[in-house]
Amino acid sequence: MKSVLAIDDEPTNLLVVQELLEDEFNIECMESADNLEEYLQSNIPDIILLDVNMPGRDGYEICRWLKSEYEYSTIPVVFVSAKDTMEERLVGYDAGAYDYITKPFEYPEFLAKIRQLDKYLDHIYRIKDDYQNAFATAMQAMSGAGELGTIMQFLDDIIDCTTYRQVAERMFQTFTTFGLDVRVQIRVSGEVLSFSPDGEIKPLEEELLAKASGKGRFVDSGTYTFVNFEMVSIFIKNMPVDDQAVYGRIKDNMPSMLNGAEARLRALESEIVLNEKKKALNFAVEKIHSALGSAKHKMLDLKQHNSKLIEHLIGQMEAEFFSLDLTQEKEVYLMKILEKNKEKLASFHDDGQKLEVIFNKVIDRLQKAIN
Template sequence: MAAGQDDHKFWILGVDDEPQNLEILEEILGDQFELTLVSSGRVCLDEANAAPPDLILLDVNMQGMDGLEVCRRLKAEPDTSEIPVIFVSAYSKLEERLAGYQAGGDDYVTKPFDDEELLIKVKLALATKRQLDSLQQSSTDALDVAQTALSASGEAEALLHFLGAAYPLNSRADLGKSMLDMFECYGLRVVLRIESEEGDLYLSHEGDVGPLEQEVLEMGPDDGRFIDFGRRTLAKYGGVSVLIRNMPVEDANRHARWKKTWK
């Protein structure tokens, strides 16, 4: 049973076809989390569909079905699409990490495991998932009403309100906060990168921004085009990059209208 209550441990499903790697996961995580360890992508899908875990640690290179395909199948099913996935692999090239992100993964850890790095990334992914679950449960009704009310004219009004509020702002932090508030009017959860000579500033509705999402934001196109990663969409406007975590792909009209609004 998935955890989330204070008196329960979070439940992590670890997937790797090398027994020694599963043993290492047990050593690092076994004291703090409830672990189920399996050795194939097929068994991972069966376990996740039977009872969704709080997090999946998924090896990329496995015999049979590889981790990328497993993740794509998890993200395609409503009952498993919201499970955070951290890929684990001996490969660490940027294009490989981005392939994992495009498949629906949330982060990437390289082998051999660094104990501290793995724990930090697991705890960050679980904290983000818990925040999203709490937000969704507490605001579902209000968000349904808001999204119904936000017609094309309502969305344009929200954009104009943001532009009016942003004009007098003097700091990047204030600009970022105003942008987060504006996107929230659309029911969108985002990660921002604001560039300047002082260094890049990263902000999100969930607080922390992981290294993989920072790398994704750095690859944004400069001409305002959108890059889609399943439910996630990346765009860049001048010195501001935006990564939308919950693009409304299930609502074709709203999806197309939102993109048109920002052209």
């Protein structure tokens, strides 16, 4: 039932109004408006029935005051007065009255007007409820759209992350916009890495993350919530359990965010492994290149040494030919043997140079492949 406040300095009039309305309304009566402001601080009636002629402030003045106060301005005021002229009604209308009932009134007419006002208020309250619901829905939609935009920005930003710590730091930045206090644990390449916004994570927090990681996608305990994926888990320490709308949106958004984080972690893991292999291959190529350079210098030294050795041997043999009783044909034959072996040694060196060219081409191709 709706509440009605009747104000009249005649107790008899109040008694009549109370008897007419008490079966359908919660009725309160006041013989003056002196304490009206104090009364309204703890009681807001749906309807006010107001006499015009009263000691102190008259009904018109009281009505103007009510309409000037934001908290009371929407309460419909019905004047119940013996003044029945057009001028009086216009004054009441100008003061902000909803209706004007003349005393003495016919009971059926009085009840009909109050009941009509009751139906009008039902309609107004429904419109107000619909508006509030629509406004709340719109605000939730706007909040959801803003949160979705934040998630999309996060997914775009983590593409540029080149370390696991950078991924965790970008997650902290995003969670901060949601007002969440979070810890992050990443599991990659046989390692377990735990992070907090200030860099230091408590051993107990790290232990809780590890234990919760195998207990399902969401693990809830009061304001604590753990969200688990294969490579990443988060520990939310201040879930807004008192706001079911926000709580629900956070749970809806977390899978998208962590799916994106995990995809980046997988790619980053592969990139890091590939970079390690690339570094190892570069190191091997550098070693091979260094070994070839060293071999080249040794071959040059050997060529010079062999050439000097053959030249010396030829000189010695030419000197000894005079002391040997050899025919000219025999001398020529021996000199040809020495010259042929000299040419073979030169050929061996040329083959070594060709092999060096081949190795250099292989090294160039390896370097192009890994770079």
